[in-house]
Amino acid sequence: MAPIASDLTKDQRKQLCDFLGNVELTLLYKASVHGYQASAFHQRCDRQGPTLLVAYNRLGYIFGGYTSVDYAQSGREITDEEAFLFSIRGRVPLRIQVNTYNARLDDAGGPNFAQRLYFFHKNQPVVYYSKSVIALLDQPFNTLKLYGNDTELTECEVYKVNQTLQVSFKEKPWRNILWTSKRREELMDLIRNHKPLMPSVSRVRILMIGPVGAGKSSFFNSINSVFMGHVTSKAMSGSAGTSLTTQFNPKAPFQPDEQKASRPASLQEKIHCVVYVIDATKISLMSDQLEEKLSSVRSKVNSVAIPQMVLMTKVDETCPHVQNDLENIYASSYIKMKVQEVSSRLGVPVSCVLPVKNYSQELELELKCDILLLNAIQQMLRFANDYFDDIDTI
Known part of the structure; x- marks a missing residue:
């Protein structure tokens, strides 16, 4: 039997893969072939891992959503930090982050997002939504932008999303680094x-900024581990829904010390370097809202001339060759692409983006992990000295 043809063009497929990173799409379900019945959808799409739903309507809109959690007809409300809606009609793709804790309802009906937006409803080729969906999204929900308010579908497809292992290497590393015990001791x-x-x-004084779960506390623990000579966990870290880094609470207004508020901050009390911590596995899924927040912070930091850099964490989870051997990190073209993507999205030079791996499940220290971590600290200290040098010349 011949494989079922996808309706996506090469350019459209590339746009969708740009949302998801280094992936391959495999067509699981096509409504015009298998029918618009919810049972047909579940028969082909349940327990397939991360999936991408792509819908088409008469106005030419191509829209849908991504979920990283299996369909299983469990009847549960699904938590999914990576779920989002999209529309790729026109030059500027639209991406809407779905509320993490109400990403979708895993029921026996048709595929849905935010529990109120259904793609084909009651076995009919129509999009159904309730206005209450607005409260379940992380930004305003505009059906006109998403699908032109044309609720009749001409096609609906679901793709299995596979992380590709085809990561190429450069003949020469794009950054030079010494992976020796002597170099670790020097650092x-x-x-x-x-x-x-x-x-x-x-x-x-270094200020670390980043979303929940990016690895701020883990980086602190990892550096402490290197100097202690064994893996430690001095600062709480994890993947809870709220930040475990208590030194800086983004949800609470900053309350200055009353004594310090009456006088200008001394150079000792100022921030000398700002470090953004970004999860390498979620760069392509970074919401517009988060990008705007970081841009706003970056603008304010620029205004006071504080040096800035980026730690790109969890690099081993995004590239299998790096997972096998950290020494491959600066030979991986995929890691280089991710560094360039971070540079572009956050507006910092490529030279200011440093990939690192924190200690997470290891019981013993590893030489190459230590060297990446120590190199990052060395760069922070250099950037702080640049700040002092600029002040000294004023």
Whole structure:
């Protein structure tokens, strides 16, 4: 039997893959072939892992949604941090993040998002939505932009999303790094003996900013582990729904110390370097809302001339060759592409984006992991010295 043809053009498929990163799409279900019955959809799409639904209507809109959680007809409300809606009609693709804790209802009906937006409803080729869906999305829901308010479908497809393992390597590493025990000891000595460029400053102050689960606390734990000589967990870390980093709470207004508020902050009390922490596995899924927040922060930091850099965490989870051997990190063209993507989306130079791997499930230290972590600290200290140097020349 000949394989079922996809309605997506090559360019449309590329646009969708740009949302999802390094993936391959395999067609599981096509409504014009298998029918618009919910039972037919579930027969072909249940327990297939991450899936991408693509719907088409008479106005030429191509829209749908992604979920990283299996369809299973469990009857449960699904939590999915990666779920989103999209529309790729026109030059500028639209992406709408779905509320993490109400991503969809895993029922026996047709595929749905935010529990109120159904793609084909009651076995009919129509999109159904309830206005209450607005409260279940992380940004305003505009049906006109999503599908032109044309609720009649001409086709509906569901694709299995597979992470591709075809990651190429450069003949020459795009960054040079020494992976030796001697280099690790050199870096540790440099960091232990570091003295800020300004005599009036006893220690460097670094502010780390990033979404929940990106790896801020894990980075702190990892650095502490390197200098302790064994894996530690001094700062709480994990994947809870709220941040476990208590030093900086993005939901609470900043309350300055009353004594300090009456006078200008000293150089010792100021921030000397800002570090954004970004999960490499979620760069392509970064919401417009998060990107705008980071852009706003970056603009304010730029206004006070504080150096900025990015830590790109979980690199081993995004590239299988790096997972096998961290030494491949600067030979991987895929990691380089991710560094360039972070650079473009956050507006920082490529040279200011450093991929790292935090300690998470390991019981013992690893040389190459230590060297990446220590290199990151060295860069932060260098950036802080750049800040002091600029002040000294004013």
